Amino acid sequence: MDQRPINDISFEKFLSEDVLMGSVCGSCGARFVPPRSLCPTCYGSEMKWVEMKGTGKLAAFTCITIAPPFMIAQGYNRKNPYCSGVVELDEGGRVDARIIGVDATRPEEIKVGMPVRVTFIHWGEEKETFLAFEPA
């Protein structure tokens, strides 16, 4: 499975299989999620896939009441907000994701720095996959 090209399409495909993959730079060891094919740190191009454990800490979040259409379709709105955040992964890399298992109507109770772990949301007839994290 690591023969797939390092790009967003492959990343999404892995997510649909409940696997969080990043890329690791063969020169400096930096990790990126979503994967990058070129290393922005050392400009190395020897990127390889690496499976991430999917544990990390919540680095930032926002609770969204004005949802985009694809989130409204999933039942989110002003009365039922959802939480979106940035997770700093234990193994390196920062990734944007949905934050679930928290009360988005009470953002004051959601703590930056709290440990989280990856989970995968499969939604709709197309089984569209969303990357999410929940309190660990």
Ligand SMILES: [Zn+2]
């Ligand atoms: Zn590098």
